[in-house]
Amino acid sequence: MGLNSNTNEKIAFSLLTLATIIVTGIVLVILAYIILNGYGAISIEFLTQMPNRMMTAGGIFPAIIGTIALIIGSMLVALPLGVMAAIYLNEYAGESRTTWLIEMAINNLAGTPSVVFGLFGLALFVKYFDFGPSILSASLTLALLILPVIIRASEEALLTVPNEYRESSLALGVSKWQTIRYVVLPAAIPGIVTGSVLSIGRVAGETAPILFTGAAYFLPRLPDSIYSQFMALPYHLFVLATAGTNISETKSIQYGTALVLLIIVLGVNLVAVVIRRHYRNKLKI
């Protein structure tokens, strides 16, 4: 080619830098847009009160609580289940046709549109198990949605644990399960946490899976059990922006809701960073 390698290098470097700038720029613009439009709506009342006057005033307290309940509920189910499945697949299953099929199924599950999960949750949890539209049904549906993400992340994390740890533990007369419990899992936790956090973002943000399984259009009180219906931030946002009683009047409430959702997700990420750092420090020097 006419270009020498030095020029090539410069072009590649510029293109890659440009791509990074564009990506970062887009994220920053979105963030700034939501913050600028939303921060005016944020107040103690907005965060702690029920919506009133047909959702054109008041707060979003029940939606915040609903979203937090969904995060906790789905994580309680998906995290142990996903990590255990990953341990089985990575440490015990070995390579066989069955394992290959299971891995394929997990991959397909990860690619399934979330609205399909919503319908499945409606059929299985709401109807068949008769949990009704509730926090329980919605949490279980969301748990299924994020299960493949958690299994994948946990498998990746387990794969990065050096085999020497397993060998030297076994060579000390330690059983396989104890080896996993005391050496492999502690070393894999930072990776598992990182992967799981990504799925918390999805739980907080998904609308389709909770649409048929328990999210309420308007419910100016807090859920009193796991069988209650609930409000959730993303669905509330969707309602306000599309079917609300007065779309233009509630603009600032909409952005305020988006901002709160964003802050919850970022907050959870922050907690994850702290957990990860704690374990890293414990493991490293």
Next chain:
Amino acid sequence: MTEAVQNISQPQIEAENLSLWYGEKQVLKNISIKIPRNSVTALIGPSGSGKSTFIRCLNRMNDLIKNCRVEGKVLIEGKDIYAPDVDVVELRKKVGMVFQKPNPFPMSIYDNVAYGPRIHGVNKKDLDSIVEQALRSAAIWEETSDRLKSSALSLSGGQQQRLCIARTLAVKPRIILFDEPTSALDPISTARIEDLITNLKKDYTIVIVTHNMQQAARISDYTGFFLSGELIEFDQTRQIFHNPKEKSTEDYITGRFG
């Protein structure tokens, strides 16, 4: 084999016609050997000759490799360790192993040594003395006694390897297998480990795989020469180095191949 080796009575480790396959590939061919108590036995031979595979039969680490098939017998203290009623976990408490690469766990120095005994249910109050004892026996107590809580990964390579030896000693094995324990270390660290192995002979039976012929000559009482999955010659180290019976043994130790 000279008579001294043939007449070893009550060997602590004995293999009888041991063969091993990885899938279709035969890696060990009819190995028979008797290793006496409280001795150091060095296994030498070119890469891929089966010596590491052989010692991994002695604590059944080969079980971890799929498609691995073993025929013949391995007796540890007279008991066939491939018999169906054998508890592999118990076996590995008795037969410890130190690996080629120093591989302490990502925990404190103390926790590394306490790891085995703790899991085996040793009392909390006995743990301190077990850890100190093991670190002393592994000649690393002086360097670590004031920093037991710091990470094992902050130690140098040679220190890490001695820590791994301490970790093995803490489980109180009777046999220790060393799989090229010094090949990743500098000469000074290597010398310290060799001294240590010589000292450990009093209380343990030691089998060491090494690529370093001088090392075998320096520290071992017996030497076995492996070639292409066969144990070509096994004898007192003196015999092997000064008066080998087999042509290929002589060729290897004189450096004509390998």
